[in-house]
Amino acid sequence: MGQTFLEFTFTPNPLQPAVDILIAELSEIGFESFVEKETSLVGYINEKDFNEEQFLELYVLQTGDFQITYTTKSVAQQNWNAEWEKSFDPIYIGEDCAVRAPFHKVRPVTYDIVIEPKMSFGTGHHETTHMMLQHLLETDISGKSVLDMGCGTGVLAILAAKKGAAQIDAVDIDNWCFKNSVENAARNDCPQIQVFEGDASYLKNKMYDIIIANINRNILLEDIPTYASCLKKGGQLFLSGFYLSDLKMISAKCEASGLQFLKKIEKNNWVAVKYVH
Structure with a gap:
C-alpha cells in the first residue's frame, strides 16, 4: 500500500510574493513537493507528518498582506505522477541544458536531463533549482568530486555527472527523495552518482572539490561549518534555498568558516x- 498524502491547493491574492513565502514556510513544516500553476500553488505533505496547529500558525496565513484561500484532499502517493504529468513542462537553462520528463520532446541540447520527480523537490522550475543549474553550467566540473546535499530529485547531481564529474555523492534525509534520486541517476546513465539517505552527519571524514546545497536557510546556517570542513583547498560551495534578505547572515556564517564570497545569481527575491575555500 502506498502512503497517503494531503494535497493543498492555495489561491493567494496577490500571487507573489505569497507563493514564494508559502513554499518557504510550508517546506519548514514538512511539505515535500510543490506545483506552481497560473493562479495557485499546490503543495503535498505526508498525512502522518501534517500538524494542523503548526500550519494554522504560518506567518503567510496570519499576515494581512495577502488573501489566501485553500482546499485540501487526500491523494495516494502513486497518483502523483499523473498529477505531475499534467502540470510539468520541459524547461531550458540557457542554450545547453534541458530538464524534461521521459515523455517530453525537446530540441537537441548538450545536457539533456530526464527526471520523474514523483514526490521529490527539484524540477528546475523553482528559482533556486534553476539558478543552481545556471551556476553548474558555468563551472568546470570535469574530473572533480562533488557533493549534492539535499539532492531531492538528483537533478543537480545529474548535471554534474553529465559535465564530467569523476565522483558524486547525493544525500537527502527524506526516504522518498533518496529513492527518487537513485531512479533518476539510473535513468540518466550516471553510475558515478552514489545516493545516500541521511543528513550532514554522513559527511564525517569526507572531502570534495565542489559542494552543492539547495536547502532552507536554517539548515544551511547549521551545516555551513560542516560543508567548509569537507571542502578541499580552493574548493567551491554553491548555496541556495533562501531569500536575498537572508544573504547577509548566510555570508557571515560562510566567512566565519573560512569561505570567500565570489558570485550570486538573483531571481524573484531568491538567490x-x-x-570558495
Missing part, C-alpha cells in the same frame, strides 16, 4: 551564491 544562489558561490563561495
